[in-house]
Amino acid sequence: MGYLKFEKALMTNLQDSLPRELLRTNRSGAxxxxxxxxxxxxxxxxxxxxxxxxxxxxxxxxxxxxDPTVIQHGAAFNLGLHKYQGGSFSPNGHKxxxxxxCDSVPTTIYRVGGVLLKKEVVFQHYQDRILIRYTLExxxxxxxxxxxxxxxxxxxxxxxxxxxxxxxxxxxxxNGITTCMYEGYPMLYMQFSKxxxxxxxxxxxRGLEYPKEKERGYTSNEDLYVPGYFEMTIRKGESIVxxxxxxxxxxxxxxxxxETEVESRRPRDNFFHCLVNAAHQFHxxxxxxxxxxxxxxxxxxxxxxxxxxALPGLTLSIEEQDYFELVMKPAExxxxxxxxxxxxxxxxxxxxxxxxxxxxxxxIQQYAKKAGKESCLKLYYQLLRxxxxxxxDGNHPNLRIDDNGLLFADxxxxxxxxxxxxxxxxxxxxxxxxIVEFNALWxxxxxxxxxxxxxxxxxxxxxxxxxxxxxxKESFVxxxxxxxxxxxxxxxxxxxxxxxxxxxxxxxxxxxxxLGQSQKKSVLDICTRELLTPKGLRxxxxxxxxxxxxxxxxxxQRDYAYHQGTVWPWLGGFYLEACLKLYKRTRxxxxxxxxxxxxxxxxxxCLGTLPELFDGNPPYRGRGxxxxxxxxxxxxxxLELLEKYKx
Numbered sequence: 001m002g003y004l005k006f007e008k009a010l011m012t013n014l015q016d017s018l019p020r021e022l023l024r025t026n027r028s029g030a031x032x033x034x035x036x037x038x039x040x041x042x043x044x045x046x047x048x049x050x051x052x053x054x055x056x057x058x059x060x061x062x063x064x065x066x067d068p069t070v071i072q073h074g075a076a077f078n079l080g081l082h083k084y085q086g087g088s089f090s091p092n093g094h095k096x097x098x099x100x101x102c103d104s105v106p107t108t109i110y111r112v113g114g115v116l117l118k119k120e121v122v123f124q125h126y127q128d129r130i131l132i133r134y135t136l137e138x139x140x141x142x143x144x145x146x147x148x149x150x151x152x153x154x155x156x157x158x159x160x161x162x163x164x165x166x167x168x169x170x171x172x173x174x175n176g177i178t179t180c181m182y183e184g185y186p187m188l189y190m191q192f193s194k195x196x197x198x199x200x201x202x203x204x205x206r207g208l209e210y211p212k213e214k215e216r217g218y219t220s221n222e223d224l225y226v227p228g229y230f231e232m233t234i235r236k237g238e239s240i241v242x243x244x245x246x247x248x249x250x251x252x253x254x255x256x257x258x259e260t261e262v263e264s265r266r267p268r269d270n271f272f273h274c275l276v277n278a279a280h281q282f283h284x285x286x287x288x289x290x291x292x293x294x295x296x297x298x299x300x301x302x303x304x305x306x307x308x309x310a311l312p313g314l315t316l317s318i319e320e321q322d323y324f325e326l327v328m329k330p331a332e333x334x335x336x337x338x339x340x341x342x343x344x345x346x347x348x349x350x351x352x353x354x355x356x357x358x359x360x361x362x363x364i365q366q367y368a369k370k371a372g373k374e375s376c377l378k379l380y381y382q383l384l385r386x387x388x389x390x391x392x393d394g395n396h397p398n399l400r401i402d403d404n405g406l407l408f409a410d411x412x413x414x415x416x417x418x419x420x421x422x423x424x425x426x427x428x429x430x431x432x433x434x435i436v437e438f439n440a441l442w443x444x445x446x447x448x449x450x451x452x453x454x455x456x457x458x459x460x461x462x463x464x465x466x467x468x469x470x471x472x473k474e475s476f477v478x479x480x481x482x483x484x485x486x487x488x489x490x491x492x493x494x495x496x497x498x499x500x501x502x503x504x505x506x507x508x509x510x511x512x513x514x515l516g517q518s519q520k521k522s523v524l525d526i527c528t529r530e531l532l533t534p535k536g537l538r539x540x541x542x543x544x545x546x547x548x549x550x551x552x553x554x555x556x557q558r559d560y561a562y563h564q565g566t567v568w569p570w571l572g573g574f575y576l577e578a579c580l581k582l583y584k585r586t587r588x589x590x591x592x593x594x595x596x597x598x599x600x601x602x603x604x605x606c607l608g609t610l611p612e613l614f615d616g617n618p619p620y621r622g623r624g625x626x627x628x629x630x631x632x633x634x635x636x637x638x639l640e641l642l643e644k645y646k647x
Contacts, residue, residue, distance in 0.1 A: 003269045004102035004607055011037060011097040014089070018211075021045075021606040021626050022106055023297055024123040024130075027283040029059070032123050032130050033298055033626070036607065037094040038108075039081040040065060042212040043222070044156045044298035048188075048244045050128045055184055057301070061152040062188050063244045064224050067093070068119070068134065070112045071144040077112045080148070085207040085221055102607050103269050105262055114140040122261040126285060129245035131258050136234045146231045147242065149190055150205065150224040153181035156298065159222035162204040166225055172198065175251040176243075179227060186246040193241040193254040196232035217554030271599040274608035275636050279314040281609070282629045283323070284347075291326040292347055296612060296625035304351040305418060306630055307331065308359035309570065312366035313633025317640040321371055325379065328364075332383055335360065339390045354399040354409040354416055357387045358441035365448045365511065373455045381452060388449055388465070399438075405471030406434050406479060407442050411490075417503075419539070421562035429563055433492025436480055440507040440514065443472045447512035469512075476514040480504075485522035500530050500541035502571045509578040517582075524578055534597030535614040536572030536631075539563040542616070549616025551623040565616035566623070569598060573634025580645050591642055598635050610635065 010016045017037045024032040030050040034040050046061035067080030079093035098109045098116075110117045116138035122131050136143060154160040170179040176191030177198050206223045214220035234240060241254040249257075268274045284292040284302065293314060295306035307327070315324040334346035335357070344351065361384060368376035391407075394400050398416060402408050409416055411432035421428045446469035453461035480487040482496075487504035489497040505527050507513055508520045515523065530541035540547055542565065549565035551558050576594060579587045598610060605611045605622035610631040612624030 278609035310633035502537035536569035
């Protein structure tokens with residue numbers, strides 16, 4: 001029995017199978033994504049989705065899907081599945097699925113009468129090429145296969161509709177064709193490992209519907225263009241490999257290329273291995289060979305805050321220190337460009353947000369614990385000093401140190417924290433002034449810098465950082481700790497935000513806390529009683545004004561709910577770290593039980609990974625981006641902490 005395996009009963013029940021999605025990436029920005037029954041339910045879904053930098057910064061769906069048809073004795077059985085307006089599905093190919101397994105590569109077994117057809121899919125690493133291998137495992141009579149490619153050639157943020165502009169031209173190439181629907185797009189090369197006949201039979205399939213877009217209140221239907229179909233015979237035991245790419249390939253190498261890609265895949269035979277696989281999917285190697293961490297799929301790019309929060313978990317926690325260092329190279333360049341007021345040459349957005357520098361120091365702190373302070377001093381000490389000095393000198397456009405030692409940032413008109421939802425250009429949560437996680441990070445970072453300066457045999461610097469930290473610590477308790485034993489979310493003059501939010505957990509979880517032991521326990525207890533769920537911490541307590549736990553409905557409705565009670569797993573990681581630091585081995589079984597809540601999700605939303613957020617009320621449905629870097633990272637970091645406390 002496989003770990004990520006689903007039997008016929010689930011696969012043929014669309015109520016159970018359609019919500020489950022599958023993601024494959026090439027680690028260079030391109031991806032392939034659909035449901036486990038190959039029925040696209042989002043405009044972001046597609047068999048080959050690639051960046052087209054000549055057009056814009058978006059990804060673009062070139063090949064939406066490929067419908068295989070099995071023909072025996074003149075009878076055709078189409079194995080595809082599409083949803084059309086009016087709630088109809090056609091051609092209902094899911095009813096032929098016998099089983100689906102994703103432990104190694106996504107594998108679907110179809111049974112059509114006496115025919116047993118196996119389909120396996122891989123995305124070639126660092127190439128915009130999807131590969132599908134079809135193997136006829138059993139057949140009692142001659143069998144013919146037909147393949148119909150559904151083309152879109154559009155941005156993931158748009159739809160395509162029948163028109164007279166789309167080009168119908170194509171050229172025959174080695175065992176396939178190449179075509180391009182619109183000027184400015186790359187050519188799409190569709191080839192097989194076996195000689196075949198292409199029948200030009202152009203047709204627009206109209207009224208396909210994407211229910212996930214309909215749920216969000218968006219336009220939800222489009223038309224897709226099918227230029228014709230490929231046809232070939234297949235013998236029992238024979239395998240045929242299909243390639244779709246933005247570049248041509250010698251078809252004689254397709255079978256070996258497929259085998260090579262399969263051999264390089266790590267098995268997803270348990271929860272940890274699933275998360276490692278998911279961690280690698282966030283890798284992004286650009287054309288100039290620089291490395292980044294994507295914030296999530298299918299719509300997020302590299303965002304500075306997300307990258308620094310996710311970096312330790314996605315690299316250090318799975319013994320990939322070298323990738324941490326590779327990602328830090330362009331990140332450091334980008335930070336220096338920002339601090340020096342130069343144009344950015346890196347592919348990182350939101351680097352100007354005031355807490356980005358604080359999270360960068362935290363990430364390097366995790367590196368020091370893993371690689372040792374000596375390595376950290378050699379690689380990052382100068383960067384750390386420059387960041388602290390930049391903040392001290394008041395050079396950040398929206399971050400200053402006040403006389404009380406706390407950091408102040410203005411968030412009245414701009415969303416400056418991770419709680420960054422906006423409506424009509426205004427922040428839904430105008431967190432401003434002294435923000436609790438900013439100052440918890442600031443104290444932690446100063447104490448870390450004190451230890452690094454001591455290690456570097458620079459006592460004057462160490463004393464300086466210690467003095468800054470002492471002032472911050474005293475003011476932190478005075479400003480944030482209230483009479484009810486938890487921390488204000490932010491304080492701006494006489495404005496005290498009494499909302500019970502999870503940001504205060506950082507003051508307990510970080511290696512250096514400005515709180516005393518009893519204060520930390522009090523904050524943790526409040527988080528446990530009012531914020532904890534099996535999927536992480538709520539973004540707002542049900543007892544607080546404005547609690548809105550359901551991330552559903554039109555986009556504006558979702559924006560208002562985004563941080564008003566929804567659950568975020570990455571915060572659960574810091575919560576569990578706080579539990580282990582305060583209560584040590586006595587909380588091991590509790591943390592392990594919490595991990596079960598995350599593992600359950602590996603079978604539900606997008607296989608083998610974790611979504612962006614969950615509803616704040618039972619049954620805690622997964623919402624938002626189908627795979628989110630910070631969540632995967634923090635669960636991996638928690639699993640590593642578990643092992644440390646066990647032994």
